[in-house]
Amino acid sequence: MTETKPSRKMFLEVVQELRTLIRNENILAGDKLPSERVLAERLGTGRSTIREALRSLELLGLIESRQGEGTFLSDFRKHQLVEVLAAFIMQEPKSLEDVRATMQIHEKEAVRSASADEETRNLPLWTGLIAAAESEAPYLREDIVREVLIASGNRLSLKIWHLLYQYAGKPYTGEAGSDERTEIACMLRKIRSGETEEAVAAYDRWTAIVHAQRGNTDGNHPRDVQKK
Numbered sequence: 001m002t003e004t005k006p007s008r009k010m011f012l013e014v015v016q017e018l019r020t021l022i023r024n025e026n027i028l029a030g031d032k033l034p035s036e037r038v039l040a041e042r043l044g045t046g047r048s049t050i051r052e053a054l055r056s057l058e059l060l061g062l063i064e065s066r067q068g069e070g071t072f073l074s075d076f077r078k079h080q081l082v083e084v085l086a087a088f089i090m091q092e093p094k095s096l097e098d099v100r101a102t103m104q105i106h107e108k109e110a111v112r113s114a115s116a117d118e119e120t121r122n123l124p125l126w127t128g129l130i131a132a133a134e135s136e137a138p139y140l141r142e143d144i145v146r147e148v149l150i151a152s153g154n155r156l157s158l159k160i161w162h163l164l165y166q167y168a169g170k171p172y173t174g175e176a177g178s179d180e181r182t183e184i185a186c187m188l189r190k191i192r193s194g195e196t197e198e199a200v201a202a203y204d205r206w207t208a209i210v211h212a213q214r215g216n217t218d219g220n221h222p223r224d225v226q227k228k
Contacts, residue, residue, distance in 0.1 A: 110152035126192040133185040141172035
């Protein structure tokens with residue numbers, strides 16, 4: 001029997017469930033994860049969805065696939081970039097602002113890259129994400145940003161963003177509100193249609209809402225607050 005292509009919502013749910021499984025079962029760095037077949041059975045979904053979720057986690061550097069051995073949990077904290085970021089943040093009190101600004105540089109570039117590439121624009125991903133944004137189902141901000149970064153195809157940018165995200169206090173934690181969903185859906189539509197500047201403008205409006213809720217009313221350039 002041919003397995004149908006999983007919906008985007010199901011994929012995002014599986015990523016979350018995989019994280020929960022790793023945490024609950026105390027799987028440590030270097031430990032082997034259950035096989036795709038076992039994970040599919042335990043999480044009640046198709047193997048293609050599991051495979052896609054694992055690929056996402058591997059792109060983030062959270063897991064490592066070894067030919068003929070299986071999939072293992074990585075210790076991304078040992079990455080040299082983490083040490084560089086940690087030292088930078090501890091030495092410079094206002095560096096948190098710079099970390100968040102740098103995150104948004106990567107995010108905007110991902111929006112531009114995704115909307116500029118015809119093959120990326122034609123991915124079914126966007127239709128699923130737009131439908132989810134317009135539904136009443138839970139919609140996590142972090143998932144949207146990560147999906148755009150993954151779609152852009154820049155693995156290094158994705159890894160850097162993920163590390164910055166941890167140090168920035170995870171500014172996209174939580175579910176998007178109705179006003180955010182409107183801008184998210186607009187951004188995704190503009191990416192899909194190749195309207196780059198309009199997509200970036202929608203991204204700016206959305207992140208302005210997010211950062212205003214966190215007490216950062218400028219939304220895009222934290223450093224500008226001090227200049228006013």
